[in-house]
Each structure stands twice: as C-alpha cells, then as structure tokens.
Amino acid sequence: MRIAVLLSAGRHPVSGAPVLPRLEAQAIRLAVGLGEAHEVVGLHAGPDAAAVAEGLGQGLARIEHLTVAAEADPVPALAARLAALAPDLILAGRRGQGGPETGLVPYGLAEALDLPLIPDVIGLAPEAADRLSLDQSLGRGARRRVILGGPVLATVHPDAPAPLAYAYGRARRGAFEPVAVAPVEVSPGLAAEAGALPAIEERPYRRRPKLVKGAPAGGSAAERLKAATGEAGASAGGRLLVQPDPDEAAREILAYLRQVGVLAAPRPTDDPR
C-alpha cells in the first residue's frame, strides 16, 4: 500500500515558532505504524520546507516538496501530484495550525481527486482484499469503524496515538525531494469566488468573556456565579434521603440513574440471552 501524508508548515501555538503540527506527526505515526511493507511519503506544498523537515525525524523516510507561493492555494498543486502518485491512503491533519485554519484543504483535495473523505481517524488497519478499516473518533471514547475499498483520504483526530519521538539519525537519513510544479491556472472554482469575497479585516486577537452556561441573559453577577459553580443546575434543590434502608437507597439510586439516562433499563427476566 502506498500512503501519502500531507504536511503543513505550522506554527507552535504558544511560541509561534515553525513546527510540524502535532496532528500531522500523529498521522505519520499511524502510517508508519502499519509496517515496513507500506511505502509512506510526506507531501508538502509551500514556499519553504524547513518546518516540515521535522517529519523526517518523526518517522518519514521521504518528503516531497512542491514549491508553491505562500499566498497561493496549495490544493491544485497537491491534487496534481497526488493524482500522479495515486496513493491508496492519504492522511492529513484536521486543519492547519498557524495559517488561516479553515480546514478546507483535505475537503478540496477529496473533491478534486474524487475520493471519499473520512474525518477524525484515530486508528488504521489493513483488511483482506485491499480493504482498509479506519477507526473514527466520535468523542467521549466512542468510535466508529468504517471499512472501505479503494483509495481514501482521511483526517486525523487528536485522540490518535501520540507521535513518535524525534530521532536525529532518522532525520539525517531521510530524503528531501523537491518536485517541480507545473504552474496551475487558477481554476474557476474556489479561487474565483475568493475575488468576490467580502473584504476580511484583520486585527489583533481579543479574548472574549466566556459564556456562562445556564446563566439567564441579563442576569445578575450572583446568578452567573451560581450557574458557574453548578448550584443553579438541575441538582440544586435535589432529593435528600436520611437513613433510608440500604435496599431502598439502592433502588432510588438506580431509578435516578435510569431517569438521567446513563444506565440501561432493566433487562426483562424472560430475555433469552
């Protein structure tokens, strides 16, 4: 199987220094973790590949660098190269880090290459007959196992296994290959509409006051405090049972948990299973 991992030039969320985004390092780990038999290649489109060179130390053997101007849309160049490579699996982060951060690149690529896109993947396993099983995170630890045949584009979820440790030797051995990009004409697609976009004004980020859940709009500070400490929620003014019989207490607890919906209803006694 041939796997392509899309790498972006990210910025560290705190320091702003160029780094490989963590999600993409996790994507490398997922790809490399499938074993030696699979060919894994990193792909970066951008003016400069210094940031993604870290990917070599994180487990990639080879990174292809498509030189694209900083402001240009990377999707056409990536799509052209991926069409030539024809990988069976393309892994990407959920969204860039330090750039516009809209997360549209994987979707644009999936559309351009006409591939199915599976978001939020946390695990991979090849199946028989060239099929691929992908585990998708549904939040709260639940997963969805999706089985596909044929090539697929997947984005990685932060709950995927942690990235491999950076290894200096591996980074030295890894190969960096610049790939010439044919200048792509601006297709009458996303880019055309971008001209018609309302102007975007940029200013320094301003933190906004956090919304207090459950506080009434226009309420007083005391009400907001109550809502924030959980005193005004459903559990305010709850039921109190003093020295009940333990069995009675247990029945009450189970009834409450079932009413809340965290415990399944009792199984009927004549259930065959």
Added chain:
Amino acid sequence: MTRPRRDPRAERAALLVATGEGTRPRLDRTVRRDGGGRLRRDPRRERDGQRVPGVLRPRYDLSQVSRPEAGPVHEAPRTVQAPVPTVVVLDAPAFLVLVVPDAAGGRLTPHDRQVLGAARVLAGREGGVAILAPGTCEGSGPAGADRLVRLDDKGGDALGDCDPGGYDPAGRAALVAEAIAELSPRHVLFPESPDGGDLARRVAVRLRQPLFSDVEAVAAGSIARPAHGRRVEQRTAPGLLVTLAADAVAEYAGPPREAREIPVRIETLARAAPAILSATTIPADPATVPLGLASFVAAAGSGVTDLATFREVVAALHATPGASRVLCDAGLMPRSSQVGASGTVLAATCYVALGISGAPQHLQGVAGCEHVVAVNTDLHAAMIERAGLAIVQDAQAVMPALLRLLTQDAGPTRDAP
C-alpha cells in the same frame, strides 16, 4: 455638648417590677419606659417610610430625612401578571438564515441552540431563521426558529444519524446542498462540532463557496473568527457559509418563534455507489476511557473502605471509576482516577460520589456535571448539598445492595458484567 450623667442605680430601679413577694427585674425590655432614654428605632418602619408610595422601590432622593413615624406606606396591590408567551409570527421574511443543526437523536444540543441564537442575530427584525431538521426537532420554536424544513420525507432517515450502519456523510452533504439551492438563504450556519464542521466543509466544496469557520463573535453586520494561532482576529461581513464555535454566542432568549413547517422539494439524487462498505459504532469501554472524556463516573472517597465491592459496583453500573485525592495519595486507586482541581476535571453528565465529603478542590472537578448522586454518612457534607440525589447512609451498606439489585436486573441467565 454634654450628655446627661447616667445613674445606673436609678436605671436599675426603673427596671424593677413589683410582684407578690417583692420585686424582680422586668423581663420584657421592648416596652418603652416612660420618660427619658432614646427612642428605640424600628429600622423596618424607617425603610418603609423611605419608599415611594405605591411603587416598591426606595426613593432616590439622597437628601431625604428618615421619618420614623411615617406610617407604613399603603401598598398598592401588586398585579402579578403571568408572562403570556406570545409566539412571534413572521409572515413574509425578507430573507432566510438557514441553520443546519447536529440534532443528534432529534434533539437540539446546546451548541445547536447557540447557532440558532447567532442566526437570530443575523436575521434581525426582517429576516427569518429556518432550521433544517431531521424529524420534528422539538423545541426549535423557543430556540429561535421561524421556519422548519424537514429533510426526512423520504425513507425515514435521510439525514441518517439514527442508523449507525447508514454512515454516509457525502450523501448528507449532497442533500443539504440541494436544500440550500432550493431555499436560497442569505446565510447558512453550522455548529463547529465534529459532525457539523465536517458537513459544512463538504457543503462548501460542493457549492464552491468560501467557508468562514469557527466564528466567535456575531453582530448584525459582521462576524469575527480567530486565525493564525489566535494571534489575529478576522472580521468580515457574513457570507453564505459560516460555522460557529461552541460556547461563543448566547442562546436565543426572546419570545418563542413559530417554527412553521415549510415544504421543500428535493429531487432524489442519483447517488453514486458509496465507497463505504460498512460502518459500525463501537461504544466507549467505560473501564478504559480516559476520565476526562467519560460520560458517567462513579467515585469513591475515604468513606469507602471496601474497595473490592466498589470496583464491582462500578463495573456493574458501566461507569468509569474515579476517586478523591485521599485514596489516590494512599495508593488505593491510581492517580489517573483522581477527580478534582489537581486531578481530572470531569465532563461527565452524571457523577456518583460514594463517601466523599466534597472538599472545594474536589467539587471543582465536578462543577461541570449535570447530575450528582452522593452517598455519605454525614448530613452536612458539601457533597450532599451539591447532589441531585443525596443519601445519608453508610456506603458499605449501600454498595452491596446496589450490586444485588443490578445483578437481579441483569437477568437470571447472565451475571453482572
């Protein structure tokens, strides 16, 4: 100014009352002695004298003199009007703002309500908010929707989130794109949730429209989102496709709207053979899910001495085990199970606290839990006060009872898992 000299002896004598066999001090000292002494103040009466007659508010005149002898202000009978919820009806909206909620299981999530609130802001007075709902979607009127568009006309779950096997995000995006083309709304809002964000991006590439994602501030004419690692804020006039970050915009709080159902005709799409061969949902294993992600946590404190039974109860309840710091410090429970300020802050919907006193550091970890059950021998424990169901009883007695009941409920042929 000189004060009159007090004569304690005379004051004491004045307090004596004559009884049958001599004198005793007067016990009721509220009755005023005749002559001398300062007037006893009645603050309640003074405050009443300072109120504006008729209205129940104090006078705002700061130079006012308190008139203690002013009689109680005659109280106008307060007409308590039950607020009549008048449904706002918008007959011909100038434009539509479409909301595509997650509505997992047909119910609006808090995030969906916030998106409706933002849509209401964008719609203003003339515009109407339409919700693209899978099914009836109860409560969309009070949440701010003027119109309701049902997408499930054909085959039950066209939006397909009831059936885990029917995972077809591309098909759903196609359906939503069709509905957008049909309704031609001015703006379309999605929640920036795992599903909503995915759907919005699919729709964006399908319609070849730019997407303004993760919006954190919404005003009538402009919306703003963070970018470049939260270093800058991008502000623009709202375009067609917008996704809204969670907990950024308040829910709609005005009078309920009508949520009138409008029909839309969507041609049956010629669907390509889906690439997804099968999709199965694997529920989270409560025993191994990280504490911060768990939805149901049962925790033990130092009031629990029988930890073996506690573990059995947790397994039978299908809960994730937690503990107070005391147990973790003692090495009785792993550190990863510590709930509280220096442990894990929970995001659970339900929390069961067995023998936990509810120290402030512990309660901080539970602040986000909607439902709390507490079992404690101490009626005055803070956890009992916090709980929605509080049981003052020995945890060592309640746990076996729980276990017995759960085993019984699990059926005769199967032991408690």
